[in-house]
Amino acid sequence: MGGTRVLVGTRKGAFVLTSDEGRTDWKVDGPYFPGWEIYHLKASPMNPDRIYASQTSGWFGQVIQRSDDGGVSWETVGNDFSYDGVPGEHQWYDGSLRPWEFHRVWHLEPSLHDAETVYAGVEDAALFKSTDGGASWAELSGLRQHGTGPQWQPGAGGMCLHTILQHPTDADRLYVAISAAGAFRTTDGGATWQAINKGLRSGEIPDQDSEVGHCVHRLDMHPSNPDVLYMQKHWDVMRSDDAGDVWQEVSGDLPSDFGFPIAVHAHEPETVYVVPITSDSHHFPVEGKLRVYRSRTGGDTWEPLTKGLPQNDCYVNVLRDAMAVDQHESCGVYFGTTGGQVYASSDSGDTWSPIVRDLPPVLSVEVQTLS
Amino acid sequence: MSHSVRVTLPPNLRAMAQVHGEVLLEIPGEVTQRSVLDALEGQYPMLLGTIRDRATARRRAFVRFFACEEDLSHDEPDTPLPERVVAGEEPFMVVGAMAGG
Numbered sequence: 001m002g003g004t005r006v007l008v009g010t011r012k013g014a015f016v017l018t019s020d021e022g023r024t025d026w027k028v029d030g031p032y033f034p035g036w037e038i039y040h041l042k043a044s045p046m047n048p049d050r051i052y053a054s055q056t057s058g059w060f061g062q063v064i065q066r067s068d069d070g071g072v073s074w075e076t077v078g079n080d081f082s083y084d085g086v087p088g089e090h091q092w093y094d095g096s097l098r099p100w101e102f103h104r105v106w107h108l109e110p111s112l113h114d115a116e117t118v119y120a121g122v123e124d125a126a127l128f129k130s131t132d133g134g135a136s137w138a139e140l141s142g143l144r145q146h147g148t149g150p151q152w153q154p155g156a157g158g159m160c161l162h163t164i165l166q167h168p169t170d171a172d173r174l175y176v177a178i179s180a181a182g183a184f185r186t187t188d189g190g191a192t193w194q195a196i197n198k199g200l201r202s203g204e205i206p207d208q209d210s211e212v213g214h215c216v217h218r219l220d221m222h223p224s225n226p227d228v229l230y231m232q233k234h235w236d237v238m239r240s241d242d243a244g245d246v247w248q249e250v251s252g253d254l255p256s257d258f259g260f261p262i263a264v265h266a267h268e269p270e271t272v273y274v275v276p277i278t279s280d281s282h283h284f285p286v287e288g289k290l291r292v293y294r295s296r297t298g299g300d301t302w303e304p305l306t307k308g309l310p311q312n313d314c315y316v317n318v319l320r321d322a323m324a325v326d327q328h329e330s331c332g333v334y335f336g337t338t339g340g341q342v343y344a345s346s347d348s349g350d351t352w353s354p355i356v357r358d359l360p361p362v363l364s365v366e367v368q369t370l371s
Numbered sequence: 372m373s374h375s376v377r378v379t380l381p382p383n384l385r386a387m388a389q390v391h392g393e394v395l396l397e398i399p400g401e402v403t404q405r406s407v408l409d410a411l412e413g414q415y416p417m418l419l420g421t422i423r424d425r426a427t428a429r430r431r432a433f434v435r436f437f438a439c440e441e442d443l444s445h446d447e448p449d450t451p452l453p454e455r456v457v458a459g460e461e462p463f464m465v466v467g468a469m470a471g472g
Contacts, residue, residue: 035383059433059467060383060421076387076417080425102426 003370004326005070006334007051008342009038012360014053016071019355021328023346026355032074033065037104040321040364044110044118048368052118052134054105062104064120066134077134081105081122084141090124091153100124100144107321109164113171121161125152125178127190140190143176148195148212155179155215155234156280162320163216168223175229175244180204180215183231185244196244200233217260218320222269228298230272232262232320237274239299250299255286261323265348266331270298273325273333273349275318284315292335294349308352309343316341321364328369336362373399376407376452377462384422384465388415393462402457404436405448422465433468 006017006026013031032038036055044050053065053074062081065074087100103123111117120128120137126144128137143161152159160179167173172189175196182197195211205213215234222228231238231247235258238247251257256276265271272295278286285291290309293302316339326332333349336342340359345352378394385391396410412419419425422434430436435444439453439461455461 034386057383057421059381059431059470061424061431062420063387063417079420082426 002328004328004332005043005048005368005370006324006342006344006355007041007043007071007364007366007368008336008356008359008362009041009053009321009364010336010340010360010362011037014038014041014055015356015359017342017355023328023332023344023355028356029071032071036060036063038363039104040107040366042108042110042366043368044115045112046110046115048370050110050115050133052108052110054108054120056104062102064105064108064134078130078136081120081126081128081137082139083126083144084139087124087144089150090159091151093154097150100126102126103158106160106162107164109166111171112166112168119164119174121164121176123158123160124154125159125161125181127161127164127174127176129190140186142186142191143184143193146184146193146195148181151210151212152178152181153213163219165219165221165229167226169226175219175221177216177219177231179217180234181212182214183216183219183229183244196240197247198245199240199247199249200238201236201249202234204234218262220262220264220272222264225269228269230262230264230299232259232274234258234280237262237299250295252295252300252302254293254302255291255304259318260320261318261335263323263325263333265333266325266327267329268296268331268348271296271348272299273323274302275323275335277317283317288312288314290314290316290337292333292349292352305345305349305352307350308345319363321366322362324365324367326367326369332367334365334367336365338362373397374402374457375459376402376410376456377459378407378411379462379464381465381467383467384418387417387421390415401449402452403449404443404446404452404463407452407463408448433470435466435468437464437466438462 008015013034015030039054041053049070051067055063089097092098107121109119163177165175184193200214218232227243229240237251239250292305316337323335338361341357
């Protein structure tokens with residue numbers, strides 16, 4: 001029987017939750033790095049004992065931690081995220097220009113293809129790559145130097161690069177998403193990038209056909225069908241069938257199409273999960289009911305999943321990196337809330353239970369399926 | 372000539388550096404913020420970037436430097452530290468700026 005390890009980043013430390021394939025009884029370890037914001041933890045798909053963590057603080061800056069024993073012990077690795085050359089300027093909230101300045105690492109994405117390679121998405125938006133297990137970092141500056149860079153602007157959470165998707169077989173093909181610039185694709189390992197935002201409609205910007213400026217909250221794909229991309233945008237759930245060339249809205253019958261995370265089932269490429277949130281001003285579930293919505297048709301038609309989730313007086317949020325699926329035969333789905341709960345379903349979302357419920361606000365959830 | 376300088380760290384950084392209580396540093400030559408922090412980061416490289424910004428080498432905005440009941444945060448990095456710090460009679464204090472309500 002395989003095991004399950006859930007990596008939880010919170011406002012005040014990291015937690016590691018472990019169970020067997022049954023996923024009924026959970027052991028909670030942590031907090032690791034207590035008092036620090038842990039924006040994201042993620043394990044290498046090539047070496048499940050290697051886990052990276054982004055540890056950050058308004059006081060003491062950015063630290064990257066690495067574990068080589070499955071999260072039992074940790075060591076600091078490189079934290080020099082210097083932009084390549086003169087960083088240039090981007091839009092500020094008031095339309096003025098502001099120099100690019102490093103703030104923190106939002107997302108760490110270990111390579112599918114090389115055990116020593118890991119990517120980091122940072123604020124102010126840029127993509128960094130390490131080929132030595134995080135000891136040193138180099139910016140893939142073709143992205144920041146995209147001709148639209150001076151038009152990029154921060155979303156409410158900052159101008160962050162928060163999503164990094166890797167093609168399952170082509171190591172040179174990556175997708176990233178930036179709030180609030182949009183989605184970008186490279187087919188040459190990060191040297192050059194193409195904005196892939198055609199078809200997005202965003203009421204927050206004046207030109208609906210703008211190449212950039214869209215507040216993309218999250219992307220996901222299924223490795224068996226990597227040309228199909230799913231997107232939770234600020235408003236709207238979107239789908240592309242051509243690797244991002246064109247997007248179509250698939251919000252369908254959702255009670256709200258605002259939200260942050262989106263995830264694809266481990267074994268069903270057309271099964272997708274979102275958590276509808278009331279609005280960008282009301283960051284809590286519609287009607288105070290915490291509901292995951294599942295589409296088994298690749299979008300448009302959605303069903304609420306409520307069994308085991310609070311259905312009254314619930315006013316938490318689920319952030320963009322706080323939902324994940326495992327690879328067990330009966331696919332598990334996990335998400336964490338700003339109220340400190342981590343909910344899990346071991347039956348593709350049909351039923352849910354909290355596996356831990358009083359953590360600090362949850363920033364990220366990732367899951368490992370262990371053999 | 373070298374000087375034994377005492378340094379105190381805030382709890383988060385003590386935990387990261389895995390030290391308890393004060394840190395004792397041997398500083399060759401003049402004792403300044405820069406020479407003390409260079410020695411501190413040399414002895415505890417996990418602290419690189421947590422007190423001084425990696426890109427600018429300047430004090431992070433929410434980190435303060437106190438010694439001998441004085442706030443030295445705005446002194447130039449090469450300003451000599453007080454004689455009592457140089458003599459090891461008082462610690463050079465790295466402090467997280469006040470926060471909370």
